[in-house]
Amino acid sequence: MSNSASSGSTTGVRDGLFDALADGRRRAVVRLVHERSLEGIEKDDLAFQLAAVMADKRLAAVTDDDHQRARIELHHTLLPRLTDAGLLEEVDGAVRTTEHGAFDAAGLEAAISAGHGDDAAELDAVFEALADERRRTVLGVLSDQYHPIATETLARDVAAREADATEREVSQERVDEVLTSLVHVHLPLLSDAALIGYDADAGRVSYDGHPAVRTEWVRPTSDVATIDDTAATVTEGTDVRTLEGRESIVATGQSLCERADDELFLMFTTTGLLEEGCFRRIEDAVDRGVDVYLGSRDQRVRDLVRERVPEVVLWEPQTDWLDLRPEGKSVGRLVFADREAVMLGTFAQPTRDDTEIVETAILGDGPRNGLVVLMRQMLDARIDGLNVRNDEHVLQFSL
Numbered sequence: 001m002s003n004s005a006s007s008g009s010t011t012g013v014r015d016g017l018f019d020a021l022a023d024g025r026r027r028a029v030v031r032l033v034h035e036r037s038l039e040g041i042e043k044d045d046l047a048f049q050l051a052a053v054m055a056d057k058r059l060a061a062v063t064d065d066d067h068q069r070a071r072i073e074l075h076h077t078l079l080p081r082l083t084d085a086g087l088l089e090e091v092d093g094a095v096r097t098t099e100h101g102a103f104d105a106a107g108l109e110a111a112i113s114a115g116h117g118d119d120a121a122e123l124d125a126v127f128e129a130l131a132d133e134r135r136r137t138v139l140g141v142l143s144d145q146y147h148p149i150a151t152e153t154l155a156r157d158v159a160a161r162e163a164d165a166t167e168r169e170v171s172q173e174r175v176d177e178v179l180t181s182l183v184h185v186h187l188p189l190l191s192d193a194a195l196i197g198y199d200a201d202a203g204r205v206s207y208d209g210h211p212a213v214r215t216e217w218v219r220p221t222s223d224v225a226t227i228d229d230t231a232a233t234v235t236e237g238t239d240v241r242t243l244e245g246r247e248s249i250v251a252t253g254q255s256l257c258e259r260a261d262d263e264l265f266l267m268f269t270t271t272g273l274l275e276e277g278c279f280r281r282i283e284d285a286v287d288r289g290v291d292v293y294l295g296s297r298d299q300r301v302r303d304l305v306r307e308r309v310p311e312v313v314l315w316e317p318q319t320d321w322l323d324l325r326p327e328g329k330s331v332g333r334l335v336f337a338d339r340e341a342v343m344l345g346t347f348a349q350p351t352r353d354d355t356e357i358v359e360t361a362i363l364g365d366g367p368r369n370g371l372v373v374l375m376r377q378m379l380d381a382r383i384d385g386l387n388v389r390n391d392e393h394v395l396q397f398s399l
Helices: 003-020 024-034 043-055 064-084 108-112 118-130 133-142 151-163 172-192 246-259 276-287 299-308 370-384
Strands: 088-091 094-097 196-199 204-207 240-244 263-268 291-295 313-317 329-337 341-348 358-365 395-397
Touching: 003 064, 003 118, 003 133, 024 043, 024 064, 024 088, 024 094, 024 108, 024 118, 043 064, 043 094, 064 088, 118 133, 118 172, 133 151, 133 172, 133 196, 133 204, 151 172, 151 204, 172 196, 204 276, 240 246, 246 276, 246 329, 246 341, 246 358, 263 276, 263 370, 276 291, 276 299, 299 313, 341 370, 358 370
Parallel strands: 263 291, 291 313, 313 395
Antiparallel strands: 088 094, 196 204, 240 358, 263 329, 329 341, 341 358
């Protein structure tokens, strides 16, 4: 199978998945079946439970009419959409979950389990917005940006990513086609879902995001069976992976921020490395109760973080270990999540024949991973010393 055919298949799987989840009733069915995943649940029993959930009643209070309506809706509307999406299957009269990779995806279970009311309606809009590859590409582009960008700039980047080409290789005609679809279809829908900020008059777009939306959901993947993989994600083990290119590094760093449960230890050398998507994930981590420590020798970085996320503990490196010369590279970003996964990114200044900064990174995942063990040995005692906050003082860090 060609790469384009595989990509199209992947796109269709994701489109169908998010479209199937863009309805609170269908999400309720998935949750109810998922709770009985191994043995499955009889359709009649499922109808009783769905009726109770939708009517917000105890099972004993469900009437025959409630049950009949739920059973008809299950048979004719809800189950066909969910089985077509590959999430559920019917076997000998019982409904069961499949081995769809979505059930292992970070954050998806919480989204599926959301209740009714305003939150459910909000999730309907979010999943509907995600049920289109171009809109997911838009979110992927915007999540890498620090400032709002022009719609034409966005269209050029989206067109380049869709063609797997450089922006210079994309014709102006193609950019205009993408821009028209963005302005008239995709940006208004994403704005209505509160995923982006869109000023149609000024022609500017920014990333707002949503706590339920994870980085890997809006990144391309080559594996149609999983939604929780990105090209850069590494399975826990002893290997250390090398990442190439800013897009891959940004996506991986944001994914590490999303997976942190207890602690995030971060470092950014310049404001240019702090994209809006990074801020969103730091804010989400703080909201989840994660302890976040962020360091930089650049006063502008610390001031910016203090203004955006005052709950973050700021620290200032005191040594030049970040300088890797004479090789010409220096550490640009560090993400250390729960002391179990680490990404260390470096960048090199452009050569005379190049105009772009080259970024690379190394990634270690798992408590026994060699790179993670090394970082723990270097940082454990120091991080443990960062447990006293002072809003008027940046903590000094002998690193």
